[in-house]
Amino acid sequence: MGNSIQQPSAGITLITTPELWLEGEAIKQLHTTATLPDISYAAAMPDIHPGRGYPVGAAFFTTQLIYPALIGGDIGCGMSLWQTSLKTHAMNQAKLIKQLGNLDQPLSASECTSLWPDIQPLQQHNYASGTIGGGNHFAELQMLDTIYVAEIAEQIGLNKQHLQLMVHSGSRGLGGAILDKHIRQFGHQGLIADSEAGKSYLTQHNQALAYAQQNRELIARRILTNLRAQGQKLADISHNFIEAACIHGESGWLHRKGAAPATQGLVVIPGSRGDYSYLVQPLDTPTALYSLAHGAGRKWQRSACKGRLSRRYTVEQLSRTVHGSRVICADRELIYEEAPQAYKSIDSVITAMVQAELIRPIARFKPVITYKVKTEKK
DNA sequence: ATGTCC
Numbered sequence: 001m002g003n004s005i006q007q008p009s010a011g012i013t014l015i016t017t018p019e020l021w022l023e024g025e026a027i028k029q030l031h032t033t034a035t036l037p038d039i040s041y042a043a044a045m046p047d048i049h050p051g052r053g054y055p056v057g058a059a060f061f062t063t064q065l066i067y068p069a070l071i072g073g074d075i076g077c078g079m080s081l082w083q084t085s086l087k088t089h090a091m092n093q094a095k096l097i098k099q100l101g102n103l104d105q106p107l108s109a110s111e112c113t114s115l116w117p118d119i120q121p122l123q124q125h126n127y128a129s130g131t132i133g134g135g136n137h138f139a140e141l142q143m144l145d146t147i148y149v150a151e152i153a154e155q156i157g158l159n160k161q162h163l164q165l166m167v168h169s170g171s172r173g174l175g176g177a178i179l180d181k182h183i184r185q186f187g188h189q190g191l192i193a194d195s196e197a198g199k200s201y202l203t204q205h206n207q208a209l210a211y212a213q214q215n216r217e218l219i220a221r222r223i224l225t226n227l228r229a230q231g232q233k234l235a236d237i238s239h240n241f242i243e244a245a246c247i248h249g250e251s252g253w254l255h256r257k258g259a260a261p262a263t264q265g266l267v268v269i270p271g272s273r274g275d276y277s278y279l280v281q282p283l284d285t286p287t288a289l290y291s292l293a294h295g296a297g298r299k300w301q302r303s304a305c306k307g308r309l310s311r312r313y314t315v316e317q318l319s320r321t322v323h324g325s326r327v328i329c330a331d332r333e334l335i336y337e338e339a340p341q342a343y344k345s346i347d348s349v350i351t352a353m354v355q356a357e358l359i360r361p362i363a364r365f366k367p368v369i370t371y372k373v374k375t376e377k378k
Numbered sequence: 379a380t381g382t383c384c
Contacts, residue, residue: 052379074379100384106381130383135379240379 005287005357009034009262013043015288017352021299021344027057038065041247043289045259046352047297047344053188056258059291063252065190066242068201070255072126073179074317075138075205076212077170079260079268079294081279082220085230086163088143093326096141096369099227100328104375106131107218116221122211127173130218134337136295138273138372139219140166142365145276149362152191152281156234156266164365165231166268166277167219170240171212178204193253196308202242209241223371235266236277239294245363247289259291271296271346273338273370274321278350281358288358296343306336313339323369330376338372 006014012034016022030159033054034042041061048057052248054070086096107130109121121129132139142164147153158164182201189197224231224278237260245254260267262282270277275296299309309318316334319327328333336342353359 072379077379090382126381131381133379137379170379172379173381176382179379 004352011041013288014114015044015046015352015356015358017046017348017355020348020352023049025050026057028057030058032147033060033070036067038062040250041289041321043291045288045291045293046349047258047295048292049298051257054257057258057293057297059259059289060255061245061247061252061254061289062190063250064191064192066198066253067190067200067255068179068182068205069188070257071205071240071242072257073176074240075175075178075208076238077240077272078212078216078236080167080216080220080236081234081268082165082224082231083159083234084163084165084224085206086141086227088161088163091163091368094367096178096227097326097328100223100369100371101226102217102374103222103371104131104373107222112218115225119217119221119336122207122214127170127171127177127211129215130222131172132169132219132371133172134334137169138370139223140273140370141368142166142277142347144363145366146364148364149281149360152362157232158234158363163368165220165223166270167216168270169212169216169219172215174211175208178208205242209238212238235268237261237264237267245290245299247286254289256291258294260294262290262292262358267292269293269295269346269350272340272343273327273367274323274325274340275343275346277365277367278346279365280350280361281362282359283357285357287356292353292358293349296346296349298342299344300342302337305339305342306333309336309339309341321367323366325369327370327372328374329372331373334372
């Protein structure tokens, strides 16, 4: 424990270490958000960074009100992990990239059902189903680097001889449409959860949560199909959502904004596209509002990246990482914004959570191929 | 974040 938990003011917990850089603006947003009506507890994860008015990488607890704007537009955004049948030792990176093909076009409901008859498409909303999206979203083939707890790795079916697949994506346009409509009517104010409007939002929010989960499933299935591989889903956890929860004996609403739940089994915490990713076991503690970091966290603002990197690195250089992995990213702006240099080291984030006794690492993976976007912009 | 804005 020791210095990894800070309580700068009543009700606010920071999971950090002296070595970790926390951006001042993010801490400012944390305090501003924590003082909104009915927010009784806040917890900042070690990957906290500034967002649009609210910090990304934090959890907030209320007893009566819900704050849709705090969750933001990508309701249900999350991470999934699959064990694939692709042999690690026989891996041919160039061939895999070729086989992956282009995943940028949405899949229609009929394409989905003919490819995977066991999936029931949630087709009341077709918002770019089966596509990854932009920003920090990605799909990534990985190889097992280190197993820390062999018993659990074996139990869930992690296999070092075969590649893993990670998917980071969300509800695409659906969550944004729900938030837009909500904001036009109610602005950023908190809404009584039990009111008609509150219940209506939560119903739509839950649909977006399900849609995001299905979208990750479709992305993974699509990749496995293209690679002529089999796969088994090992985890799927959202890090952008509201849920009913009981905190310090009080029942209410837990808002996670870029924070993974510590209450739904094993959690994947991805590093940057040039860094390791971890599978961790959450420990049962209310210290950080039953929440964990959702990634490495940005170190540089998106707008600062190109200026800092374009004179030192070409786009071609950024498409290869220190792990020898390849990043498929035809968007020449995005590849700078998503460069590993723009993110904290994942080890610093994991260390903070280990020291705070929030997690136990189970396994570590390194990237092989990252898919962001293949289609060049016109 | 965006069947996104330039």
